Amino acid sequence: MNNGKIRIYELSKELNLENKDIKDICEQLNIAVKSHSSTITDSQAERVRAIAVKYTPETAAKNSVKHQNNSRNKGKRKPQILAIHHRNNSPEAKKKIQTEANSTPTLAGPPKLPTQTPSAPPKKTSVSPKAQLAAPPKVTAKTSSSQSISADSSAPESSSSEKAVAETKQLVAPPPRPQLSKPAAKSNKVLQLSKKPAKVENRSKSTETTSQEGKSPDKGNFAAPKKPKTLAAPPLPKLQKPPKIQNSEPEQEVLPDDQEDAAILDNDEIDLDVSKRKPKKEKLKRPNPPRKVKAKTWEDGDEDTLEQKNKAGTKGKRRPKPIVDDDDDEFDTAFETAATSTAISLSIARPPKPQALQTQKPAAATAKKKPKKSSPRAEKTSKAERRNRQVEETTPEMIELTGSLTVRELSDLLNTPETDIIRSLFFKGIAVNITQTLDLDTARLVAEELGVAVDTPEAKSAATKETEMLNEEDLDNLVLRPPVVTIMGHVDHGKTTLLDSIRKSKVAQGEAGGITQHIGAYHVDIEHEGKEQQIVFLDTPGHEAFTAMRARGTRVTDIAVLVVAADDGVQPQTKEAISHAKAAEVPLIVAINKVDKPEANPDRIKQELTEQGLVPEDWGGDTTMVPVSALKGENLDELLEMIVLVSEIEELSANPNRTAKGTVIEAHLDRTRGPVATLLVQNGTLRVGDSIVAGSVFGKIRAMVDDRGHKVEAASPSFAVEILGLGEVPEAGDEFDVYLSEKEARAVADANAEIQRDSRLQQAMSSRRVSLSTLSAQAQEGELKELNLILKADVQGSVEAILGSLQQLPQNEVQIRVLLASPGEVTETDVDLAAASGAVIIGFNTTLASGSRQAADNEGVDIRQYNIIYKLLDDIQGAMEGLLDPEEVEEALGQVEVRAVFNVGRGAVAGCYVQSGKVIRNCQMRVRRGNKVIYEGNLDSLKRMKEDSREVSAGYECGIGSAKFNDWQEGDIIEAYEMVFKRRTLATK
Numbered sequence: 009m010n011n012g013k014i015r016i017y018e019l020s021k022e023l024n025l026e027n028k029d030i031k032d033i034c035e036q037l038n039i040a041v042k043s044h045s046s047t048i049t050d051s052q053a054e055r056v057r058a059i060a061v062k063y064t065p066e067t068a069a070k071n072s073v074k075h076q077n078n079s080r081n082k083g084k085r086k087p088q089i090l091a092i093h094h095r096n097n098s099p100e101a102k103k104k105i106q107t108e109a110n111s112t113p114t115l116a117g118p119p120k121l122p123t124q125t126p127s128a129p130p131k132k133t134s135v136s137p138k139a140q141l142a143a144p145p146k147v148t149a150k151t152s153s154s155q156s157i158s159a160d161s162s163a164p165e166s167s168s169s170e171k172a173v174a175e176t177k178q179l180v181a182p183p184p185r186p187q188l189s190k191p192a193a194k195s196n197k198v199l200q201l202s203k204k205p206a207k208v209e210n211r212s213k214s215t216e217t218t219s220q221e222g223k224s225p226d227k228g229n230f231a232a233p234k235k236p237k238t239l240a241a242p243p244l245p246k247l248q249k250p251p252k253i254q255n256s257e258p259e260q261e262v263l264p265d266d267q268e269d270a271a272i273l274d275n276d277e278i279d280l281d282v283s284k285r286k287p288k289k290e291k292l293k294r295p296n297p298p299r300k301v302k303a304k305t306w307e308d309g310d311e312d313t314l315e316q317k318n319k320a321g322t323k324g325k326r327r328p329k330p331i332v333d334d335d336d337d338e339f340d341t342a343f344e345t346a347a348t349s350t351a352i353s354l355s356i357a358r359p360p361k362p363q364a365l366q367t368q369k370p371a372a373a374t375a376k377k378k379p380k381k382s383s384p385r386a387e388k389t390s391k392a393e394r395r396n397r398q399v400e401e402t403t404p405e406m407i408e409l410t411g412s413l414t415v416r417e418l419s420d421l422l423n424t425p426e427t428d429i430i431r432s433l434f435f436k437g438i439a440v441n442i443t444q445t446l447d448l449d450t451a452r453l454v455a456e457e458l459g460v461a462v463d464t465p466e467a468k469s470a471a472t473k474e475t476e477m478l479n480e481e482d483l484d485n486l487v488l489r490p491p492v493v494t495i496m497g498h499v500d501h502g503k504t505t506l507l508d509s510i511r512k513s514k515v516a517q518g519e520a521g522g523i524t525q526h527i528g529a530y531h532v533d534i535e536h537e538g539k540e541q542q543i544v545f546l547d548t549p550g551h552e553a554f555t556a557m558r559a560r561g562t563r564v565t566d567i568a569v570l571v572v573a574a575d576d577g578v579q580p581q582t583k584e585a586i587s588h589a590k591a592a593e594v595p596l597i598v599a600i601n602k603v604d605k606p607e608a609n610p611d612r613i614k615q616e617l618t619e620q621g622l623v624p625e626d627w628g629g630d631t632t633m634v635p636v637s638a639l640k641g642e643n644l645d646e647l648l649e650m651i652v653l654v655s656e657i658e659e660l661s662a663n664p665n666r667t668a669k670g671t672v673i674e675a676h677l678d679r680t681r682g683p684v685a686t687l688l689v690q691n692g693t694l695r696v697g698d699s700i701v702a703g704s705v706f707g708k709i710r711a712m713v714d715d716r717g718h719k720v721e722a723a724s725p726s727f728a729v730e731i732l733g734l735g736e737v738p739e740a741g742d743e744f745d746v747y748l749s750e751k752e753a754r755a756v757a758d759a760n761a762e763i764q765r766d767s768r769l770q771q772a773m774s775s776r777r778v779s780l781s782t783l784s785a786q787a788q789e790g791e792l793k794e795l796n797l798i799l800k801a802d803v804q805g806s807v808e809a810i811l812g813s814l815q816q817l818p819q820n821e822v823q824i825r826v827l828l829a830s831p832g833e834v835t836e837t838d839v840d841l842a843a844a845s846g847a848v849i850i851g852f853n854t855t856l857a858s859g860s861r862q863a864a865d866n867e868g869v870d871i872r873q874y875n876i877i878y879k880l881l882d883d884i885q886g887a888m889e890g891l892l893d894p895e896e897v898e899e900a901l902g903q904v905e906v907r908a909v910f911n912v913g914r915g916a917v918a919g920c921y922v923q924s925g926k927v928i929r930n931c932q933m934r935v936r937r938g939n940k941v942i943y944e945g946n947l948d949s950l951k952r953m954k955e956d957s958r959e960v961s962a963g964y965e966c967g968i969g970s971a972k973f974n975d976w977q978e979g980d981i982i983e984a985y986e987m988v989f990k991r992r993t994l995a996t997k
C-alpha cells in the first residue's frame with residue numbers, strides 16, 4: 009500500500025482471492041476499477057475486505073446484484089458485534105462469560121486449534137457448501153457455540169454475555185460461521201483456504217466437533233478426504249488470515265457507512281480478546297520471546313510502536329484502545345478467563361502478521377491491567393509502573409551477541425521497547441533510528457545499562473571445519489585417499505620454494521613481486537615403502553593480508569606443514585598459522601627451512617616453537633619437526649615421509665562411488681573461458697558433465713583440467729581440478745555439490761542465491777552501522793567523511809585480502825565504504841556506479857574492459873590499478889587523508905632582534921636586525937622579552953631603509969611596527985611566523 013492506496017492485485021493477494029473476485033466486489037460496492045493494477049483508496053479497500061470475508065466466487069458468479077443485497081443484509085449483523093461490545097459492560101454477561109469459558113475447555117486447548125484449522129477444510133467436503141450458504145442456521149445447530157451465535161444474529165441488541173462468549177468461540181473456530189448469516193462469509197473463509205465453499209462448511213463442522221469433543225477434528229470429520237490437496241494447499245498461514253477478516257471485518261461490512269465508527273469499536277473489542285488470547289499462541293508457535301516484550305510495550309499504550317510494526321494491518325493495532333475504554337474490570341476478569349479458552353481460535357481467526365501476533369502475546373498477559381484506564385491519570389501512573397514491572401519481569405538475565413544487530417532486534421532480545429534503547433543511546437550522544445544497525449560494543453552498552461549481562465562467544469574461527477564431507481551412506485564404501493596438505497608460514501620463509509622444490513618445478517617464478525597471491529593446489533607423486541602415493545598440496549600466501557585465504561586453505565586441509573625459516577624464527581604469521589591449524593584440528597608438521605644458511609639455528613626455532621606449545625618429538629613432545637633446505641632440496645624426502653606417515657595415522661578416506669562434493673579453492677572470470685573455478689574434491693568423484701552447485705552458482709561441467717594442465721574426465725577424492733562450465737564465478741571457500749538432477753541443482757542454486765542476497769543486504773546495512781568509536785558525536789555533527797570505493801580484483805581471494813587490509817586502516821575520521829567488491833575486469837557498469845556515487849575504482853591485478861577507460865574519462869571517474877597490495881593500501885590511506893580537513897599550523901619565518909626603538913608620534917617603531925630566516929609584512933609575530941611573550945599579533949609595517957618592504961631576509965636591518973603594540977625595548981626578540989594549512993595524516997588508533 010502506498011500513499012493510502014492499494015492495487016487490486018495486492019488486495020487480491022492479501023485476501024487470497026482472484027483479481028477478478030476483487031473486481032467483482034468492487035463492482036458491488038460501486039468502486040470504479042478497470043484492471044487488476046488499478047488502485048483504490050484504503051477506505052475502499054476496507055470495504056472490499058469486509059465484503060471479501062463473505063465473498064465466494066460462486067456467489068459472485070451468480071450475480072453481483074445479489075451480493076449487494078447480501079451486503080445490506082450483512083449490515084444487520086454488524087449490530088450484533090456492536091452488541092457484544094455493550095454486553096461486556098453487563099456484570100451478568102461477565103458472569104456468563106466466565107461460565108462459558110469454564111465450560112468450554114476444548115477451545116482452550118491451543119494445540120488443537122492449529123490442527124483443526126488445517127484439517128477442517130477436508131471435512132467440509134461432506135457438507136454441501138450451498139446448503140451452508142443457504143441456511144446458516146444449520147451450522148449453528150451443530151455446535152452450542154454456533155447456537156449462541158445464531159441467537160445473536162437474531163437479536164443483536166439484546167445479545168448477552170453468553171452470546172459474546174459464543175462469538176468468541178466462533179472466532180476461535182475459524183470456520184464456524186454461524187455469525188455469517190450470509191453464506192458468502194463462510195465461503196470467503198473457505199476461499200482463503202481452498203477457495204471452495206464446501207470446505208468451509210466442513211471446517212465449521214469440524215471445529216465445532218473438536219470444540220465439543222476435544223478431539224482432533226481431522227479424524228471424525230474426514231468423511232470425505234476427497235481433496236487432500238486442498239488440505240495441503242491451505243497451510244496454516246492462510247488460515248490465519250481469513251479468521252481476522254471474520255472477526256472484525258464481517259461486522260464492518262454489515263455496518264452501514266454511517267456506523268463505521270461503531271464498527272471500529274467493535275473491532276477494538278475483538279482485538280482485545282485477541283491480545284488476551286495471544287499467550288496461548290505462544291504455546292502454539294512459541295517462537296520469539298522478544299516479541300513478548302513488544303507486546304508489553306503495546307499494552308502500555310504505545311500505539312505508535314504498534315502502528316509502525318504493522319503498517320499493513322493497522323486495524324488490529326487501533327483496536328486495543330477502544331477496548332480499554334470500554335472495559336470493565338469485572339468483565340475483563342471474566343473475559344480473560346474466557347479468553348484463555350478461546351485464545352487459540354481467535355488467533356487462528358486473526359490474519360494478523362506474525363509481528364502483530366508477537367506483540368499481542370504479552371498484551372494478553374497484561375490485559376487485566378487495562379481496566380484501570382478508567383481514570384486517565386491513574387492509568388498513566390499504572391502504565392509506568394506496569395511497564396517497569398514488565399520490563400523487569402521479562403528482561404533476560406543474559407543475552408548472547410555475536411555481531412551487529414538493529415535496534416529492533418536488540419529490543420527483541422532485551423525485551424525492552426525500542427524507544428527505550430533509542431533514548432538510552434541518545435543520552436550517550438548517539439542518535440539512531442529503529443532500523444539502524446548497532447555494532448556489538450554499542451549493543452553491549454545498551455544491554456549492560458539495563459542490567460543484562462552480555463555474552464559474546466568468540467566468532468567461530470574461519471578455519472574451523474564446517475561441514476563433514478562424509479555421511480553414513482559413505483561408510484560402507486570408504487577407501488583411503490591422499491592427504492591434502494597446506495603449507496603455511498611467515499612471509500618469505502620459503503613456502504613456495506619448498507613446494508616448488510617438491511614439485512621440481514618453478515612455481516615461484518612469475519609471481520608479481522615474488523609474492524604468492526593466489527591459492528594453488530598441486531598434487532605430487534611420491535614413492536613410499538615401494539608404493540606410489542600422492543599428496544595434494546595447497547599453497548597459501550604468506551602475507552598477513554591473505555589471512556582469510558589461508559584460513560580457507562586450512563579448512564580443507566588434512567595436514568598442515570608449518571614452514572619456519574631457521575634464520576628468522578617464529579614470526580607473527582607463524583603464530584597465526586599455528587592457531588589456524590589448531591582451530592581446524594589438523595595435525596601439524598614443522599619444516600624448519602633454510603638450514604643451509606650459515607646463520608640458521610634450528611634449536612632456537614625449536615625453542616621458540618615450544619613457547620608456542622609445539623614441542624619437538626626429540627625434546628619429548630609430539631610435534632614432528634623436520635629440518636630442510638627448500639632451496640637445495642635437502643631432507644625433503646623425510647618431510648614427505650612424515651606427511652605420509654601422519655596421513656596413515658589419520659586414516660584419511662572417502663567414498664569415490666558417489667556424486668562429488670568439496671570446496672571451491674579459487675575462482676575467477678577468464679575472458680575467453682568464462683568462469684573458472686579450482687575445486688578440491690573431498691568426497692565422491694567429480695566428472696565432466698556433472699550438474700554442480702557451488703554456493704549460489706549452478707553449472708554443468710564442460711571440461712576439467714588438473715594442476716599439471718592435463719584435461720581429465722574425472723577427479724577422485726583429494727584431487728584439485730580447474731573446471732569450466734559454471735554460470736558465474738563462485739565464491740572461493742564455497743562448498744560445492746553435484747546433483748543427479750539438473751533441475752534440482754538449479755533449484756538449490758537459486759535457493760542459495762536467495763540466502764546470499766539476504767546476507768548481503770544485511771552486510772550492506774552493517775556497513776552503515778553505528779560504531780561507538782567512529783560515530784557518536786562526529787556523525788551527529790556531520791563530520792564523518794566517507795571514501796567510497798569500488799574494488800575489482802583478479803580473484804576472490806585478492807578481494808578478500810584487500811578488504812581485510814582496508815579494515816585495518818584507521819577509520820575514526822574517514823570511513824571506507826566499499827560499494828562493490830568482486831573479481832573481474834573493471835567494466836563500464838563499475839564506472840557508472842562510481843560516477844553515481846562519487847567512488848574511486850580500485851583495480852588489483854585486473855584489466856579494464858573495453859570502453860571503461862573512456863567512460864571513466866568522460867565521467868571523471870578515477871580508476872587506480874595496482875599489482876602490489878602495499879602500494880594499493882598506501883594510496884587509499886593517502887586518499888583518505890586527502891578527505892581530512894587540513895589543519896592550520898604555525899610555520900616559523902625567522903627571528904628578529906630589536907636593536908633600537910624610535911618614537912614616532914604617539915607610537916613607536918622597532919629598529920631591528922633579522923637574525924635568521926626572514927620577516928614578511930603582515931605576517932604574525934610573537935614578541936619575547938626574556939622568557940616571556942609580551943605580545944602576539946600582526947606585523948603591520950615593515951620598512952627597509954625607510955622604504956616599505958614586503959620581505960626582509962636574514963642579515964639585514966629593518967624597521968618593524970604594529971598598530972596595537974608600541975612597548976618595544978631593545979633586546980626584544982621577534983619571532984615571525986605565519987599560519988598555514990597543512991594536510992593531515994590519519995591518526996592510528
Ligand SMILES: Nc1nc2c(ncn2[C@@H]2O[C@H](COP(=O)(O)OP(=O)(O)OP(=O)(O)O)[C@@H](O)[C@H]2O)c(=O)[nH]1
Pocket residue numbers: 497498499500501502503504505506516522523524549550551601602603604605636637638639640
Ligand atoms: N638459503 C635458502 N633460501 C631459501 C630457502 N627457501 C627459500 N629461500 C629463499 O627465501 C626467499 C623466499 O622464498 P619463497 O619461497 O618465495 O617464500 P614464501 O614463504 O613462499 O613467500 P611468500 O609467497 O611471499 O609468502 C626466496 O628468495 C627463496 O630463494 C632455503 O631453504 N634456503
